[in-house]
């Protein structure tokens with residue numbers, strides 16, 4: 279990530295702040311052993327720093343913007359165990375932010391400014407009555423007690439227009455995540471056999487991801503054989519694959535915190551049964567129809583409406599329903615979502631597509647009583663003239679799968 283790109287992002291965000299408004303972005307906390315560190319995506323997006331516990335502060339007074347980052351100070355006795363903390367100089371060089379200070383200077387530094395602040399934007403401030411406060415919410419409470427006139431708003435409101443339009447560099451990361459996911463899927467196609475456990479297929483993907491130097495997946499893999507594929511968020515991946523099973527894969531590697539999100543469904547025997555083929559063809563045709571509709575200006579509501587129409591027709595052809603409204607029994611999610619640093623990326627459910635959006639198109643039909651679940655999911659970049667399917671090279675045609 280170069281600092282020019284980071285600076286541009288910060289400037290775009292700062293432009294949306296009004297006078298006497300502030301923005302605080304908290305990095306993720308240190309994970310407890312044995313979990314791995316996963317940075318807060320807004321913090322990473324704005325600073326490029328993969329360090330825990332830091333805080334980015336952005337303030338606006340008159341026409342001047344003030345950026346500061348507060349980072350942890352290394353404690354020599356702990357550094358023996360955990361390795362060296364990032365230095366002030368390194369944080370400055372990596373983020374392109376001039377003012378980097380230690381966290382123990384945080385309160386003294388922001389106090390003065392808070393006295394004149396009208397509104398603060400923060401991450402993760404949506405809360406519920408029965409869950410413990412996260413660190414952003416605790417911070418809000420602390421400020422509320424002392425500066426009761428300050429208003430608060432969710433950072434996603436103002437960062438959303440930035441993060442939903444992907445830069446070239448971001449598209450490259452998503453593409454890399456997709457390509458490596460594709461490698462894993464192709465290995466699975468090649469090596470999967472009846473009698474294997476679902477987690478054996480999961481391991482084939484994990485091998486490709488790790489071998490490519492990627493640190494983690496974008497989300498927990500779904501490897502679902504037979505009737506398991508009709509459970510939408512099946513993640514236990516510990517059943518044996520039957521000889522006539524269709525296997526549904528919903529997987530995605532993550533590259534520099536940009537996620538792929540791909541679903542494929544294939545017959546483990548190498549041959550679809552007549553019924554499986556009939557269902558698969560319906561889903562595949564719908565998926566292709568829906569991808570063709572992608573262009574700037576079309577909205578998710580319109581795409582969802584069209585999907586439901588097509589699925590309803592399919593379900594009637596498959597003799598599964600008679601009345602239109604019954605479609606919900608076999609199709610219960612939506613056609614897709616924004617994709618990016620979060621697999622279900624920031625972006626509104628009713629958003630209208632713009633050039634630079636990356637979204638998923640993922641229709642499915644799930645028939646638990648027949649042990650069949652089919653979902654096909656591709657990752658699509660919205661372009662000036664329409665779209666580019668970033669996951670086009672991962673086979674999904676019946677002949678390809680049977681081969």
Ligand code: GLY
Pocket residue numbers: 497528529539621640655
């Ligand atoms: N992997 C979850 C989804 O496709 O939305």
Ligand code: MN
Pocket residue numbers: 528529539540541655
């Ligand atoms: Mn998915």
Ligand code: MN
Pocket residue numbers: 539614615638640655
């Ligand atoms: Mn998805």
